[in-house]
Each structure stands twice: as C-alpha cells, then as structure tokens.
Amino acid sequence: MSRTGRSTNRTGRSTSRTGRSKRAAGTDITVHRPEDLSAAQRAAWHRAMDESPEYANPFLSPEFAAGIGRHRGGVQIAVLHEHGEPVGFLPYERNLLGIGRAVGLGLSDCQALVHRPGIIWDTEELLRACGLASFEFDHLVEEQKPFGRHVTGMFASPVIDLRPGDGDYAAWLRAAYPGQAKSTLKKERRLARDVGEVRFVFDERDPRMLRRLMEWKSAQYRRTGRMDRFARPWIVHLVHDLFRLQEEHFTGVLSVLYAGDRPVAAHFGPRSRTVLAAWFTAYDPAFHYYSPGLMMHLRTAEAAARHGVRVVDLGRGDKEYKDWLKTRELRVGEGFAVRPHPVAAVHRMWRRPVRGLRNTVLAHPALREPADRLLKTVGALRSAHRA
The missing domain is CATH 3.40.630.30 (Gcn5-related N-acetyltransferase (GNAT))
Incomplete structure (x- = not known):
C-alpha cells in the first residue's frame, strides 16, 4: 500500500479506502509517493523514456520527481497499469485543496505523462483518480493529445541536434x-x-x-x-x-x-x-x-x-543566443486541465490572467524591451540599496 491511502486490489485496479475503483479510459491507476515506487515501476518508467524520444528529457525522469519530492511536500506519482503492468507515469504536486501542478513547475522545462507507445487515457478520470480538481502545466510536450483541449497556448522550445x-x-x-x-x-x-x-x-x-x-x-x-x-x-x-x-x-x-x-x-x-x-x-x-x-x-x-x-534542450523562451544556437524547435503547451469542481474554477480565474499578461509581454518586442529595461532598473536600485 502506498502512503497516500490507495492500494491495488487483486485485479490490478487501484482502490481507495472506501473500496471505489479508480480508472481512466480502461486503465487502472495507483498513486504513490516517489520514494514508494518499486524497482520494477522505476524500470518501467525508464523503459517508457527510452521507447519514445519525446519522453527522453531528464526532467521527465523518476529521479527528478524524487528530487523535487525530497524538498517539497505534496509530490505524488500516478501510475497507469494495463493488464497489471505499469505503462504510464504522471508526476505532480498536490496541495490540500486538490490543486495540482506539474512537478517542479517553474523549474522544469519539460512536462508530460510519460507512457509506453499506444497508451491512452481520459484526462478527467485521471484527475479524479489523483484527487485533483485542476492540473497546471507550462512546458507540456506537444504529443500529449488527451490534454489538448486544456491547452491555452503553444510556445517554441528550441533545441540543438548534435x-x-x-x-x-x-x-x-x-x-x-x-x-x-x-x-x-x-x-x-x-x-x-x-x-x-x-x-x-x-x-x-x-x-x-x-x-x-x-x-x-x-x-x-x-x-x-x-x-x-x-x-x-x-x-x-x-x-x-x-x-x-x-x-x-x-x-x-x-x-x-x-x-x-x-x-x-x-x-x-x-x-x-x-x-x-x-x-x-x-x-x-x-x-x-x-x-x-x-x-x-x-x-x-x-x-x-x-x-x-543527441539533443540539447535550450528550454522555452525568446533569447537571442537561442536563435543562434538552435537547429529546430519543439512545441510545448501551457494550460490547466480541470474537472468540474468549484476549486478548479477559482484557481483558473486567479492564475490565467497572470499567465496571459506575462505571455503578451514576452510575445511583443515593443512591450518586452521596456519591461526588460524596467527590471534592470529595479535590479540596479536593489544593488545600490544593498551596497
């Protein structure tokens, strides 16, 4: 049994302490803390990274999720099973209100539900199994089609092919x-x-x-x-x-x-x-x-x-040096996956305008350059005050 209070029954289905089965599009789900993953589950996670180039990024590894989990509370891993075998892994952070976000949001430059080829899931059922009203992301790999209708914007993420x-x-x-x-x-x-x-x-x-x-x-x-x-x-x-x-x-x-x-x-x-x-x-x-x-x-x-x-991921963002160095661009998504829930509605109303304003500034040089100058002025004043 994982410490989250969900265990796996003999058929491989995840059950809560009330005995209800947790399923997403026919896929059984268990929820664990990073440190509770078995060696077999970690090996299956690594195998899923190896089988699909879009999931080979180190930010999608169990090691990164475990690292975040050692220093921040609320990190959990949803494990998707088919025929009793672990085939998909979603690391996320969850607060007491059921608000979730991609693990390491703000630090991670790549986010995804890492899975073996051909695995599908229903996003609303996935959120319910994880106990989430919403799930926020800002560097979701483009191939995550089940999250598609929840994406509010797509952005370039330059890479160097080596x-x-x-x-x-x-x-x-x-x-x-x-x-x-x-x-x-x-x-x-x-x-x-x-x-x-x-x-x-x-x-x-x-x-x-x-x-x-x-x-x-x-x-x-x-x-x-x-x-x-x-x-x-x-x-x-x-x-x-x-x-x-x-x-x-x-x-x-x-x-x-x-x-x-x-x-x-x-x-x-x-x-x-x-x-x-x-x-x-x-x-x-x-x-x-x-x-x-x-x-x-x-x-x-x-x-x-x-x-x-074989690939250096430079991360999302408009920087001159990235334009010099890149050989191509990936696309990453930003947004909020939600299910019908009052907490989800409030969270989205609070967070979406903030993200929208930032993206508007970053997307327009006429706004971005004055904003950069303002930040540098603030930085200079800060440094002078420290001196």
Whole structure:
C-alpha cells in the first residue's frame, strides 16, 4: 500500500479506502509517493523514456520527481497499469485543496505523462483518480493529445541536434556554426593571452564550482531584476542533490570553462541517456567582453555530443543566443486541465490572467524591451540599496 491511502486490489485496479475503483479510459491507476515506487515501476518508467524520444528529457525522469519530492511536500506519482503492468507515469504536486501542478513547475522545462507507445487515457478520470480538481502545466510536450483541449497556448522550445565532430573543438565549431566560429575562436585566443590557457571540463565534480555558479547566477538575477531562485534554500539543496546523482537515466552535469586556474563560466543541468537540459548558465561578469556565456554553450554542446548526448534542450523562451544556437524547435503547451469542481474554477480565474499578461509581454518586442529595461532598473536600485 502506498502512503497516500490507495492500494491495488487483486485485479490490478487501484482502490481507495472506501473500496471505489479508480480508472481512466480502461486503465487502472495507483498513486504513490516517489520514494514508494518499486524497482520494477522505476524500470518501467525508464523503459517508457527510452521507447519514445519525446519522453527522453531528464526532467521527465523518476529521479527528478524524487528530487523535487525530497524538498517539497505534496509530490505524488500516478501510475497507469494495463493488464497489471505499469505503462504510464504522471508526476505532480498536490496541495490540500486538490490543486495540482506539474512537478517542479517553474523549474522544469519539460512536462508530460510519460507512457509506453499506444497508451491512452481520459484526462478527467485521471484527475479524479489523483484527487485533483485542476492540473497546471507550462512546458507540456506537444504529443500529449488527451490534454489538448486544456491547452491555452503553444510556445517554441528550441533545441540543438548534435552529432560528434571528426576533429577537435575548433573543427567541430567551424562545421556546426560557421557564422560564429571565427569571432568565438578569436575571443578564446584573446582570453588565453590575457588570462591563461583556456580549458573546458564537461563533468566537473568539484562542489565549490557549483557554489560559484550559484553565486554568479544570483548576482545575475539581481542585476536584471528577476527573482533570485537561489535565494530559496530548497532550490539550493535540490541542485546539490541532483549534482550528486550519476545514474544511467539521470546525471547532474556541471560544466566549467577555465582561463588558467580561474573559472570564467559554468553551466549546470541534468542529462538523460540522450538529452541534456540547458538549465543554469552564468559567468564571471569581469569577463563579459569575451562573451563567456556563448563560449560556455558552444563548448558544452561539443562535449555533450562526444559523451553520447543527441539533443540539447535550450528550454522555452525568446533569447537571442537561442536563435543562434538552435537547429529546430519543439512545441510545448501551457494550460490547466480541470474537472468540474468549484476549486478548479477559482484557481483558473486567479492564475490565467497572470499567465496571459506575462505571455503578451514576452510575445511583443515593443512591450518586452521596456519591461526588460524596467527590471534592470529595479535590479540596479536593489544593488545600490544593498551596497
């Protein structure tokens, strides 16, 4: 029995303590905490990731859901069964009112019900089985058709398709990005002359460099007026936890660019067997003249290809560097899956205008640029006040 109070009967159907069967489109459902998943269930989850490229993202792994669950309450996993076999997995967070959201909402760049090919479900029955009045998402993979009528907007999520180069980094860069190669290599040579030999470590295991990255990123958030994610202790602890994970389907990868012995830029993100998620990238602002952020992304992509990664997911959002780097775009959905329930109606009325206003600003350069300037002004005032 899982600690949520739902157990599985002899026919494989999930039952609550009142004895009612929980089903979605003929699929039996059980609900568990992440730590209560069996080894067989985790293996089935990994198998579903391997069988469909759209579910290969590390944010869709049981390891990521378990990581969030260690630092936030209310994380649960709905497991779909057919003929007694686990065939689908929906990680989510649930509050006491039955309001649900994709696990890691605000941090995760990919969300989905991970399932084996051919599995279908009824969304309303799924929500009822999970005890949810609503389920909010903002990076739902496009292939999740049963959620389709609940999607309020679709957005581009750029990716880089990778293949290993035949030579060194410079040869790979010239082949993959001929337009950026000359200027980038020139800046790297200048950095080497001015500071020290440029070297890159794809999988740096020194936790001091992870702390340095978070310090740089916090300073960047403050300069630009954004919310400082690393001011939240649970996110700091989560990143440290994921950094220590080195599993087949999930590894926390810290990459660092050095000039001599001095770290210049760093990136931390999770990877699965074939996908690396670009998550937190930052650099020492003393070296901004050399474009260290772009150097970091290019070095990471080249090294990731040599380590078996086939796709770098840059995440949803309009950024100039993403337009330079991307080879194509995925589509991700935002919205609220709901079932008839007064709590769902109130939650949607509260959240939808906020999301709509943000998306309107982000979609129009005439609005986005003044908003960015305002945030930077706020950040500068904040920094001056701290000083």
